[in-house]
Amino acid sequence: MTMEELVESKLRFVFNDDNIRFDKSCFAGGLTNYNYIMNIKGNKYVIRQPGGMTELMIDRKVEKINNQIVSELGLNSECIYFDENSGIKISLYIENSKNIAQIGPGFLTNLKNVSDLLKKTHFSKKCFPNIFDWEIELIKYEKIIKKLNGCFFFDYDILKKQLLDFIKKNIKNSICVPCHNDTVPENFLVDDSGKAYLIDWEYSGMNDPSWDVAAYILESRLTQEEIHQFFIYYYGNFPIKDEILKIKAWMMAQDLLWTVWAMIRHYNGDDFLDYCNFRYERFKKNVKNIAISTDYSIADMVK
Structure with missing residues (x-):
């Protein structure tokens, strides 16, 4: 399974919809990873596709913990899904930002x-x-x-x-x-x-x-x-x-x-x-x- 296919499968799981397609038409930037904005069921989300070799450079289990800490401090955008094995992350898009x-x-x-x-x-x-x-x-x-x-x-x-x-x-x-x-x-x-x-x-x-x-x-x-x-x-x-x-x-x-x-x-x-x-x-x-x-x-x- 390619990374794109894995992202699509996670999207379908999170939103309980087997018809969702991973739409990469709206690129939101990134160096370590590639981020895309998608409108799903009336809401905008930022979908993170991990970049090449990042599994060797980044401890996603630690990142997940730290991401939760800073979210509780009100510093971060709201994360609704974080896969610590693949590094795929789904966050709410901050409107008009x-x-x-x-x-x-x-x-x-x-x-x-x-x-x-x-x-x-x-x-x-x-x-x-x-x-x-x-x-x-x-x-x-x-x-x-x-x-x-x-x-x-x-x-x-x-x-x-x-x-x-x-x-x-x-x-x-x-x-x-x-x-x-x-x-x-x-x-x-x-x-x-x-x-x-x-x-x-x-x-x-x-x-x-x-x-x-x-x-x-x-x-x-x-x-x-x-x-x-x-x-x-x-x-x-x-x-x-x-x-x-x-x-x-x-x-x-x-x-x-x-x-x-x-x-x-x-x-x-x-x-x-x-x-x-x-x-x-x-x-x-x-x-x-x-x-x-x-x-x-x-x-x-x-x-």
Whole structure:
């Protein structure tokens, strides 16, 4: 049974209708997975079709638990079905909503919305059962590539060591709180009443909160002014030097981690080579520049 056929069978089971067809005509986006909007019996739903190799990269049982936790906190869209074996998920579509990438990730209202959602996540007393450790994830991804008989960039090991040395030298006072760990602007939604949501919690786990801050800056490519305002909203003031160094370190770590993630998708036959190359070239640039001066600016690192 293909994944499309499996999705269709789940739809028929959930809605108790053997005539339902998996309609992929309304694509709602996605990198790790592919999301489609369907109108079923008068209601709109977002149907998640898991992407290639995700069963090796994501623990869906943990995701299901974390998804329920954040739903109880009012952060997430409403999930009506979650298959922890396949990763297929069905959620209610949030009417008249747009993701923040569409309406401007650097707008003040969006920076405030993102900050509020992140703080609600990070200061939640409901802990996730798992830890997101980017180094462990990276090792897992590297093993998958080797099993696929893939190869790495010629300078991969050298640059990776430079990053690990930088982290060992500069990262201090890390803490572990509930984190989303994939805070791309596409994962933040705002409806027409102004209510904001944070969706897609498959990489969630306990982690340092500055990882989420760093990811939003990097993925949104915020300007210097936008970064400063984001800091004010999230921290209440401009963060101390140690916190800035953590953010810079996590930005480089994210480019490396998602480079290797994209390599897995590439070796699986998906069209991720350009995405992979872009992230690796930025990682290489930033590792080299940060070695020259730790004052290399965050705004320059997103470029």
